[in-house]
Amino acid sequence: MADTSRVTLxxxxxxxxxxxxxxxxVLNGRTDVSPATRARLEEHLARHGYQRRTSAQRSEFVELVFHELEPIWSMEVIEGVEDVAHAAGLSVVLTVSGDRHSPAPDWIDGVLRRRPVGVVLVFSDLEARYREKLRSRGIPFVIVDPAGDPSPDVPSVGSANWSGGLMATRHLIELGHHRIAAITGPEDMMCSLARVDGYRSAMNAAGLPIDPELIRFGDFHPGGGEHHGRELLALPDPPTAIFAGSDLQALGVIAAGSAAGLRVPDDLSVVGYDDIALSRWMSPQLTTVHQPLRRMGEEATRLALRLADGATADTLRMDLATHLVVRDSSAPPPPR
Structure with missing residues (x-):
């Protein structure tokens, strides 16, 4: 790499x-430059490792980027980011862009113009070309709860999804359930696969058969939980317990149970995932896996700010522990 202490623009x-x-x-994110010219300059900037070096050249805020704002789940992450940013004297700018895999193409030009101190993204990954553009401007970025499997050089903060799925399912097994269903998230999200892998591991360890018909891929929203819950409860041999891959899906499952004339937990046990504030106010209060969403936002912001100060991260991947919170929506199965 070229000597970046001597190279000039x-x-x-x-x-x-x-x-x-x-x-x-190009450095200021102007749009009146042809894509070919912009790409060529980005390549040269990246090759020389050119970075902005003074805080005077950037705004005093952290940019938090979601692909969608789910008010309850998102707020936990937002509050974590805000706490750390405000303690550092920074504000937070919230952006919604793209899909769960990556921000939309026009986002990168906007963030280069805004020049935040750092960027926290709730996505599965960030395309290599975007990563190089951010790095060439000295804008550090961290991904929260990556839904995919981010590249090894991408800083990220997630949670122990496999352990969470294992704990939820083991809890139901210990209550005496044998016919246990799992409704996880989208099949192209790593966290969804990890949670259902934890479910499979618990079933295997208990010597219980795994019925593929009882494993469903949802969307983490109440509608998906209700849809799959109705289908599962309409089976000739329905489950006595359902592990939902999110608290919102668990809410849908409980609605499906009510529509089928079942009482939770007397007739059907339900375990969620996330431990959002709503889980303590549902009726019945939801047994769930606590995912430290707020702390994930905090740690991602701390890491982004350390990188902005020129520090080297000890590790680029941090997985925070999950734990089971037992409340009122799980109980032994009804007698047969």
Whole structure:
């Protein structure tokens, strides 16, 4: 790599065959530069490892990016990010963009113009070209609860999803349930697969058969939980317990049980995942796996700020522990 202590923007511009004015437009996220020229300059900037070095060149805020704002779940992460940012004298800018895999293409130009101190993203990964653009500007980024399997060089903070699925299912087994269903999240999300893998491991360890018909991939929303719950409870041999991969899905499952004339937990046990505030106010109060959403937001922001200060992270991947919270929605199965 070139000696970044000596290289200048003028030299990089000359090497790329463009004017310094064009280089300035790219650095400032202007849109009046052709995609081909922008890509060429980004390549040269990345090769030289050029980064902005002074805080005066960036705004004093952290940017938090979601693909959707689910008010209850998202608020936990937002509050964690805000706590750490405010303690550092920074504000938080909230952006909604793209899908669960990555922000939309126009997001990168906007964030380069805004120049935040750091970026916290709730996505599965960040495309390599976006990562290089952010790094070339000295804008650190961290992914929270990656739904996929982020690249090894991507800083990320997640939780122990496999252990959470294991604990939820083991709890139901210990209550005496044998016919246990699992409704996890989308099949293309790593956290969904990890939670259902924990379910399978608990069933295998207990010597219980795993019926593929009892494993469903949902969407983490109440509607998905209700849809799959209705289908599961309409089976000739329905489950006596359902592990839902999110508290919101668990809410849908309870609605499906009520529609089928079942009482929770007398006739059907339900365990959720996340431990959002609503889980303590549902009727019955929800047994669930506590996922430290707020702390995940806190740790991601702390890491982004450390990277912004030029520190080297001890590890780029942090998985926080989950634990089971037993409340009123789980009980022994009804007698047969």
């Amino acid at each position: 003028a030299e990089i511009a000359a090497e790329a065959g463009v004017s310094l004015a064009t280089m300035s437009k």
